[in-house]
Amino acid sequence: MKNPRVFVLLVLICQIGALALSTPKSVGPIRHTIDTIPAEYKRGLTTHIVNSSVDGHPLTVYSVGEPSKTSAPLLLLHGRTWSSLPVYNLPGSSTMRGFPNKVTPYMMDFRGFGLTPPDDACTVSPAKCAIDCRDVLRWIASRHSQELGLEGDGISDDCNPVIPSLLGWSQGAMVAQLTAQLYAKDINKLVLFGSLYDRDYIYKRQPIFSEGVGCSVIENTKEATLEDFTIEDSISREVAFKFSKACLETDPFKARWVNLHEFNALNPSLVTRPSMIIGGQHDPYSEESKILHLFAGIDGGDKSWVSLGGSDHASHLLEGVGDRWMKAVVGFLEFGRECNESMIKVADAKEEEEEKEGNTRRGFDEIVEKDDLNDFFI
Ligand SMILES: *[C@@H]1O[C@H](CO)[C@@H](O)[C@H](O)[C@H]1NC(C)=O
Ligand SMILES: *[C@@H]1O[C@H](CO)[C@@H](O)[C@H](O)[C@H]1NC(C)=O
Numbered sequence: 001m002k003n004p005r006v007f008v009l010l011v012l013i014c015q016i017g018a019l020a021l022s023t024p025k026s027v028g029p030i031r032h033t034i035d036t037i038p039a040e041y042k043r044g045l046t047t048h049i050v051n052s053s054v055d056g057h058p059l060t061v062y063s064v065g066e067p068s069k070t071s072a073p074l075l076l077l078h079g080r081t082w083s084s085l086p087v088y089n090l091p092g093s094s095t096m097r098g099f100p101n102k103v104t105p106y107m108m109d110f111r112g113f114g115l116t117p118p119d120d121a122c123t124v125s126p127a128k129c130a131i132d133c134r135d136v137l138r139w140i141a142s143r144h145s146q147e148l149g150l151e152g153d154g155i156s157d158d159c160n161p162v163i164p165s166l167l168g169w170s171q172g173a174m175v176a177q178l179t180a181q182l183y184a185k186d187i188n189k190l191v192l193f194g195s196l197y198d199r200d201y202i203y204k205r206q207p208i209f210s211e212g213v214g215c216s217v218i219e220n221t222k223e224a225t226l227e228d229f230t231i232e233d234s235i236s237r238e239v240a241f242k243f244s245k246a247c248l249e250t251d252p253f254k255a256r257w258v259n260l261h262e263f264n265a266l267n268p269s270l271v272t273r274p275s276m277i278i279g280g281q282h283d284p285y286s287e288e289s290k291i292l293h294l295f296a297g298i299d300g301g302d303k304s305w306v307s308l309g310g311s312d313h314a315s316h317l318l319e320g321v322g323d324r325w326m327k328a329v330v331g332f333l334e335f336g337r338e339c340n341e342s343m344i345k346v347a348d349a350k351e352e353e354e355e356k357e358g359n360t361r362r363g364f365d366e367i368v369e370k371d372d373l374n375d376f377f378i
Helices: 004-022 084-088 126-148 171-182 237-250 260-265 288-297 322-334 341-357 362-370
Strands: 046-051 058-063 072-077 103-108 165-169 190-193 275-280 303-308
Touching (some): 046 126, 058 126, 072 171, 072 322, 084 103, 084 237, 103 126, 126 260, 165 171, 171 190, 171 260, 190 322, 275 288, 275 322, 288 303, 303 322
Parallel strands (some): 072 103, 072 165, 165 190, 190 275, 275 303
Antiparallel strands (some): 046 058, 058 103
């Protein structure tokens, strides 16, 4: 280094660089509150706060319509990156408001997404999501039983009309499957939409002594908001950019997923509810060869697999596909045997048998045992 001034400058630049790298952009994530999110994204929705049974964390839930004797409750789960508002209530293309009266739809935001604040650890994990989802399913069941004047909390028989069905999209489909494996009694029917399930993929564990990145903030990018759209002419530029804008306005920061290895507990043969698999035929994240194993493995009685032609990952938002998606999902929720007493008895007997074998609980116990999730469950 011949010129000492250049050397000093370089050292200075390096120091500033190191400082910039070591200082998070802000202390703790700044999040939206119900008042700050643009009103158009919540149009037509009722907002509820359900408190986690584990740590009291407030979970944001939205609904459309009121419980009624002639409508079936359904809970929708979003995916890995974007919360429920852009995914299911996009202005002009709302899925939530597109359901016919015979379905009462709900959707929830996982920890750190949309209007659900991050928890103290600033993380979200498959097990946390599954337990939060169970709490919301139970809250929906109790809301409907109260409204309908039914006895108990609604958590009982196979044919109970207040037990919600559960639909998850993308990574949310994996959460829905995990929830169904662990808490089958809390779910009526299961819909796995654009699932990322891959039986050959093993999620790696995190290093146990890693200190992680704490609550530092990572911004979401416009690029990422548009990556789900891969088929030309399947979505207009206008709708795609509306989605992009909604994503960045409701989820400016990434939620931090940890413990993805909990997804290794996914096992279709532990799914004991009637199930539908639905997805785009050309979905790059959900290959038919992988979904085939999922479909064949599920052991929940009635099942259906709908592959939507001309569609990639976000089928429900696509022109000419969204309508077919809706028809298929509602059709599946309606489809099935009439509920009668003999069926309830058969269902009870089957559940008792499964409980004896520890079937429905196995995945759950494994997750709790292998990880330090015990603290979480206290
Ligand atoms: C959750 O807690 C908040 C604040 O204590 C309360 O306003 C809300 O009603 C609770 N939610 C439910 C579903 O009980
Ligand atoms: C109940 O449903 C089952 C299956 O559909 C049917 O075989 C049975 O006859 C029904 N029982 C009554 C009492 O309606």
